[in-house]
Amino acid sequence: MTQQSDGSFRIIGRSLTRSDAEDKVRGKAQYLDDLTMPGVWYADVVRAPVPCGKLLGLHFDESFDWTQVVTVKPEDIPGENIVDMTGLDMPFLAYDRIQYQGEPLALIAAPSKALAREAVNHVRAEVEELPAIQSIQEMVERHKTGLADSLRLLEKKEIRRGDAEGVLAGAGKVLEGEYWTGFQEQLYIEPQGMAAEPMESGGVYIRGSIQCPYYVAPELMKVLNLPLEKIRVEQTVTGGAFGGKEEFPTLPGGYCALLALKAGRPVKMVYDRHEDILFTTKRHPSWTRYRTALAEDGRIAAMEVDMILDGGAYTTISPVVLYRGILHAALGYRCENVTVRGFVYASNSFPCGAFRGFGAPQAYWGLESHVEDLAEQAGLGPDEFRLKNCLQEGDITPTGQHLLTSVGTPAVLKEALRRSDFHAKLARCDQGRPGAKSWYGIGVSFFAHGAGFTGDGEAKFGSRAAMELGRLSDGRPGLTLYASSTEMGQGAKTVLAQMAAEGAGLPFDRVFYPLPDTRVVPDSGPTVASRTTMVVGNILYHAGHKMKCLLEEAAAKHCFGGASVRLEGGRFFAEGVEARPFEEVAEVLLAQGEPLRTEHQFALPPHIRWDQERFVGDAYPAYSWACNVAEVEVDPLTLQIHLRKITAVYDVGRIINPTLAIGQLQGGLVQTIGYALMETMQVRKGLYDANRLQTYIIPTALDVPEMDLQFLEYSCDELAPGAKGLGEITMNGLAPAIGNAVRRATGCRLCAIPMRPEDLYATLYQGAKD
Amino acid sequence: MKTLEEIFCRQPETLNEALTLLSDEATRGVLLSGGTDLVVQWQAGAVPMPEQVIDLSAVPELKEISAQDGCLRIGACVTHAAIRNHALTREALPALVAACASIGARQIQSRGTLGGNVANASPAGDASPALLVADARVVTASLAGERCIPMNEFLLDYRKIDRHPDELILRFELTPCPQGGIERFCKIGTRGAQAISKVMGACRVVMHGKDIQHMALALGSVAATAIRLPETEKLLAGKTLCEELVDEAEACVLREVHPIADIRSTAEYRRWVSGRIVRGFLESL
Numbered sequence A: 001m002t003q004q005s006d007g008s009f010r011i012i013g014r015s016l017t018r019s020d021a022e023d024k025v026r027g028k029a030q031y032l033d034d035l036t037m038p039g040v041w042y043a044d045v046v047r048a049p050v051p052c053g054k055l056l057g058l059h060f061d062e063s064f065d066w067t068q069v070v071t072v073k074p075e076d077i078p079g080e081n082i083v084d085m086t087g088l089d090m091p092f093l094a095y096d097r098i099q100y101q102g103e104p105l106a107l108i109a110a111p112s113k114a115l116a117r118e119a120v121n122h123v124r125a126e127v128e129e130l131p132a133i134q135s136i137q138e139m140v141e142r143h144k145t146g147l148a149d150s151l152r153l154l155e156k157k158e159i160r161r162g163d164a165e166g167v168l169a170g171a172g173k174v175l176e177g178e179y180w181t182g183f184q185e186q187l188y189i190e191p192q193g194m195a196a197e198p199m200e201s202g203g204v205y206i207r208g209s210i211q212c213p214y215y216v217a218p219e220l221m222k223v224l225n226l227p228l229e230k231i232r233v234e235q236t237v238t239g240g241a242f243g244g245k246e247e248f249p250t251l252p253g254g255y256c257a258l259l260a261l262k263a264g265r266p267v268k269m270v271y272d273r274h275e276d277i278l279f280t281t282k283r284h285p286s287w288t289r290y291r292t293a294l295a296e297d298g299r300i301a302a303m304e305v306d307m308i309l310d311g312g313a314y315t316t317i318s319p320v321v322l323y324r325g326i327l328h329a330a331l332g333y334r335c336e337n338v339t340v341r342g343f344v345y346a347s348n349s350f351p352c353g354a355f356r357g358f359g360a361p362q363a364y365w366g367l368e369s370h371v372e373d374l375a376e377q378a379g380l381g382p383d384e385f386r387l388k389n390c391l392q393e394g395d396i397t398p399t400g401q402h403l404l405t406s407v408g409t410p411a412v413l414k415e416a417l418r419r420s421d422f423h424a425k426l427a428r429c430d431q432g433r434p435g436a437k438s439w440y441g442i443g444v445s446f447f448a449h450g451a452g453f454t455g456d457g458e459a460k461f462g463s464r465a466a467m468e469l470g471r472l473s474d475g476r477p478g479l480t481l482y483a484s485s486t487e488m489g490q491g492a493k494t495v496l497a498q499m500a501a502e503g504a505g506l507p508f509d510r511v512f513y514p515l516p517d518t519r520v521v522p523d524s525g526p527t528v529a530s531r532t533t534m535v536v537g538n539i540l541y542h543a544g545h546k547m548k549c550l551l552e553e554a555a556a557k558h559c560f561g562g563a564s565v566r567l568e569g570g571r572f573f574a575e576g577v578e579a580r581p582f583e584e585v586a587e588v589l590l591a592q593g594e595p596l597r598t599e600h601q602f603a604l605p606p607h608i609r610w611d612q613e614r615f616v617g618d619a620y621p622a623y624s625w626a627c628n629v630a631e632v633e634v635d636p637l638t639l640q641i642h643l644r645k646i647t648a649v650y651d652v653g654r655i656i657n658p659t660l661a662i663g664q665l666q667g668g669l670v671q672t673i674g675y676a677l678m679e680t681m682q683v684r685k686g687l688y689d690a691n692r693l694q695t696y697i698i699p700t701a702l703d704v705p706e707m708d709l710q711f712l713e714y715s716c717d718e719l720a721p722g723a724k725g726l727g728e729i730t731m732n733g734l735a736p737a738i739g740n741a742v743r744r745a746t747g748c749r750l751c752a753i754p755m756r757p758e759d760l761y762a763t764l765y766q767g768a769k770d
Numbered sequence B: 001m002k003t004l005e006e007i008f009c010r011q012p013e014t015l016n017e018a019l020t021l022l023s024d025e026a027t028r029g030v031l032l033s034g035g036t037d038l039v040v041q042w043q044a045g046a047v048p049m050p051e052q053v054i055d056l057s058a059v060p061e062l063k064e065i066s067a068q069d070g071c072l073r074i075g076a077c078v079t080h081a082a083i084r085n086h087a088l089t090r091e092a093l094p095a096l097v098a099a100c101a102s103i104g105a106r107q108i109q110s111r112g113t114l115g116g117n118v119a120n121a122s123p124a125g126d127a128s129p130a131l132l133v134a135d136a137r138v139v140t141a142s143l144a145g146e147r148c149i150p151m152n153e154f155l156l157d158y159r160k161i162d163r164h165p166d167e168l169i170l171r172f173e174l175t176p177c178p179q180g181g182i183e184r185f186c187k188i189g190t191r192g193a194q195a196i197s198k199v200m201g202a203c204r205v206v207m208h209g210k211d212i213q214h215m216a217l218a219l220g221s222v223a224a225t226a227i228r229l230p231e232t233e234k235l236l237a238g239k240t241l242c243e244e245l246v247d248e249a250e251a252c253v254l255r256e257v258h259p260i261a262d263i264r265s266t267a268e269y270r271r272w273v274s275g276r277i278v279r280g281f282l283e284s285l
Helices: A021-025 A113-121 A136-144 A164-170 A213-224 A250-263 A273-278 A318-329 A360-377 A382-389 A411-420 A422-426 A457-461 A492-504 A532-558 A582-592 A658-677 A734-746 A757-765 B015-023 B038-044 B080-085 B087-092 B094-101 B106-111 B114-119 B127-133 B230-236 B243-256 B267-283
Strands: A041-047 A053-060 A070-072 A104-110 A123-129 A153-161 A174-181 A193-198 A204-208 A231-235 A267-270 A286-294 A300-310 A338-345 A439-451 A464-471 A477-482 A565-568 A571-574 A597-601 A622-634 A641-651 A706-711 B008-010 B030-032 B052-055 B065-068 B071-075 B137-142 B145-150 B155-157 B168-174 B181-188 B199-208 B211-220
Touching (some): A053 A104, A070 A250, A104 A113, A104 A123, A136 A300, A153 A318, A164 A338, A193 A250, A204 A213, A204 A250, A213 A231, A213 A250, A300 A318, A300 A360, A318 A338, A318 A360, A318 A439, A360 A382, A360 A439, A360 A734, A382 A411, A382 A422, A382 A439, A411 A422, A411 A439, A411 A641, A422 A439, A477 A582, A492 A532, A532 A565, A532 A597, A571 A582, A622 A734, A641 A658, A734 A757, B015 B052, B071 B087, B080 B087, B080 B094, B080 B106, B080 B114, B087 B094, B094 B127, B094 B199, B114 B127, B114 B168, B127 B181, B127 B199, B127 B211, B181 B267, B211 B230, B211 B267, B243 B267
Parallel strands (some): A300 A338, A641 A706, B008 B052, B030 B052
Antiparallel strands (some): A041 A104, A053 A123, A070 A104, A174 A286, A193 A267, A286 A300, A439 A622, A464 A477, A464 A597, A565 A571, A622 A641, B071 B168, B137 B168, B181 B199, B199 B211
C-alpha cells in the first residue's frame, strides 16, 4: 500500500513485527493492575456533589471507624494545594470553590477497594450550590451577546495576516457559517491507573499507565513539596491513551503519592470504566464561525475565523489546544488576509484535555465544511475549488510561514480524487431526490497537521535520548535505548528501535526500547503532538549513527589491529580480512569494561523562527498533508447514515514501518467515524450523560466501511530519516468529508457533529435543530 | 459492597427442583438465564446484587424448541443463537429469527435467551415485537401448575411482567406464520452491532394479491412496553394496498405512538421513524 522505500535503508521502511506483539498477544504484558505490590492499599476520592458551589464543610461520620483508613484532606497536603500545569488555577483538593461535579475534596486509602468506597460514603460535603455553566451553547450565546465578561476566560489568542476585516467590510458578499463539535472520550482499552510508594531514600516512586513520565514528576513537585530527583516516575505497559494519559495521570498519580506518603505504604488507584468516563478528560467541545469573501476569479480574498473551546473547569492544557486549533483553522488554502481569533472559556465540567488531534479536528470540521459552501459560491466543484486554492510548495500560511520542503500537496488531493473517481461520482449524488430508495453522496476534505511542538518549541525544549551497548534479555550483546517516549499501543517501541538500529547499522533484534523510568532516561519530551517518530526518531537515528562510529573505532582498536572498520547490517568489515559479526566483536568490547554510550540532542533546522507573542512565523517544523474522500448512503426511509467507503491519501513523510503506519491510519479513521456519526455526551445535572459503554456508543467492526488507504512519501529531509507526524492527522479530516457527503446525499448541511439520523430529521423535516 | 463472587448461586438440574426452590421464600432467588442483561446491571449498580440466584441453564425442559398442536414452543432458556439456527423457527417465525440475529452480536446471542429478553422487560427488548405479531402466549409454571398468558398481557409496564414470585417462564407458544404469510423485522440501532434499539418493529401480513387479509404490527422502544398497533392494523386489514393507504397508515402510526426522549434518541425522531418503519413494511409487500 505504500510506495517503494528508499533503497538505501535496511530497516526503515520494513513492516517488522512489533517487538511488544508476542507479550500482548500471549497476555504476558504486565499492566499496572497485574503487578504484585505487597501491602498495597487502594485509593478512592471524596467528590464534590454539585457542579458549582461553595464548600462549607466536610463531615466525617463518627459512626465509621476512621482508624482503618488513611485520609488526606487539604490541610494534610505537605506542599501547595495546586496542580502545576499551564495555569495554576486548579487545586489538588477543592477547599473553597467547587468548579465541577466530582471535583476531589478528600482522598482515602484502605486495605480493600470496598472499604475505601465505604469510607468515601461516610463523608458528607456541605455546600452552597451556585449557578453553573454546562454547555458550549450557553458559552457561545454569552460571547456573541457581549456577556463574555460573565464567563471565566482561560486563554485567548489571535492570528493576523493582511487585513481580513477591511476586505470583508468592502466585499459584496460574505459567506458565513457556524460549526459545532461536542465532547469525545478517548476510551483507551486499559482504564486510568497509577500507583505510588514511599522510597527508602525519601521521596516517592510513582508508576502507571502514562504518556509522559516527565510531566508527572514536575507537576507534583509543588503539592508533594519534593525536589524533582525525589519523584521517580516509571511507565507501566500502557493499553492505549489517545491523549487521555497525557496530562491527566498527574491527578491520580498525585492522589496515590499523597496517600502513600501519609500511609507509609504503596497505594494504587485503578479506575473502573464508569469512573473513568465520568472523571477524566474529554476532547474540547468547540464552536467555529467562518466569514469569507471570495474574489471574482474564485480565489479566497479574506477569511475571518472565531473559535471557542469549552475548557471545562480549569486551565490545564487548554491554551495549547487552542493554539493548535487556531493554527489549523485557516490552514489549507491560499489567502492573504486572514484573522483567526480563539477563546477558551471555563465551564463547570471536568477539565477538558488532550485528545488525538488536539484542537485540529475541531478546526477542520469548521474549515472543510465551510469550504464546501465557498466552492458552490465560486461556481466550482468541491474538488476543483480545492485544487485551485490549496496551499502548495512555496505558498505562505496564515502565520507567514513559507512552505518550502516536504509539501505533499496538491499530490494527496489529486491522488485521492483520482483513486475515488470523485468527479464522476459527484454527478451521481442524489441531493435528497424524492422517490429514491437510497441517497448516495460523496464528500472530500483536505487538511494538514503540524508535527511537533508549536513553533520553536522543539528547539527550546532540547529533547535528548541516549543508547548504550550492553546485554539484552537474551544474554546477547545489543543496544538499550534511553528516552522518555512511551509505547502506548501505537508502536513507538518498534519504530524508534528501527530508526536507532538503522543509524547504528545493527539488526533490529539487537536494539531494545525499555519502558521509561525517569531515574534512568533523559527527557526526550512528552509522547504527544505527532512528534515522537519525527523528533525522537531523529534523535535516536543520530545517536545510533554516533554509536556506529564509536563501535567502529573500538572494534578497530580491539579487534582489527587498528585497521579502518565499517559496521554495516550487523557485520564489521575491514580491508583484507573476513567480516566479523557484530555479536562476536561486541563480546570483545564488553569484556574491555569500557562503557559504550552515545547521546544526542535534538536540533531544529536553523531557519525555523517563531514569535510566540505575535503568533507569527514558522508555526511547525513540518506539516503532514492529507485528503479524505467519504462515500455515504442515507436511507430516505429512516435517515440512517451508512458510511460505505473511505479513500484516504496521506503524506506523512518517510514511512518507517508500513504495517504500523496503516494501523495508525485505520485506527484514527475508525475513531473519527465515532466522532462524526455516533459519539455524543452532554453534561446533564453536572455529569456526562453517557457514562458507560452501554450509552457511550463507539463504532464496531460492522460500522467500518471499505478503506482505500495510500501514503505518498514526501520525506522530510531536514529531519533524517524523514518522517513527519502521523498519529493525529488521522482524525483531522474524516468528519467534514462525511458531512460533505451527507450534504450531497440529502441536500442538507449538518453543522454539528455527531451527525445522527435525529439531526437529519430535525433539519430536514422540523426546520430547526432541537 | 457485594461482589459477584459473594452471590449464592443454585443450579437446579430438573424443572421440579427449580420449582421447589422457587416455592420456598428461603430458597427463592433471582432467576438467571444467560446473564447478559442481569450481570451487567448488577455490575453497573443499576439493580442491587441479589443474595441468591437460581441459575436455570441446566434445566433441560427450558431449552427445547418443538412443534406441537399447530403451535411452536420455545423454551425460556433457548438462546438467540438457537432460534436463529433452528429449522423450525427459521421456517415459521422469520421476524423472530431476524430479531434474535440483531441482538448484541454473536457472543451475546450465544448466551442470551428468549426468556431472559422478555423477563428483563425492557421496552427495547428486541424479541418482543416479533413475539407480539406471532400472537405469543407465555406459559409460566409453579408447583401449583401452569398459567398461559397472552404476551401483550404478560408485559405489564416498564420493567414489569406478570410473573408470580414462585413462578418461572416455562416457554413461549407461538402461532407459526401461515402459508403464504410474510413477516418483516426492522431495527433502528445506534450502530451496526451491539446496539440497543432506538426503535424496532415487526409485522406479520397475509396478502391475497393486493388485498390485506391479515395484518399484525408491533413496535418496541416507543412505549413502556413493546406494543401492538391496533388502530393501524384495523385501518389496514381488509383493504387493498395502494399508495394512499400507505400514507394513511403512516399517519395513523404517528397518532398511535407517543415515545419519549432518552439518551439514545429524541421523542420526535422515534415517533416519525415509527411511521417510516410501517411504511417500509408496507412498501416491501
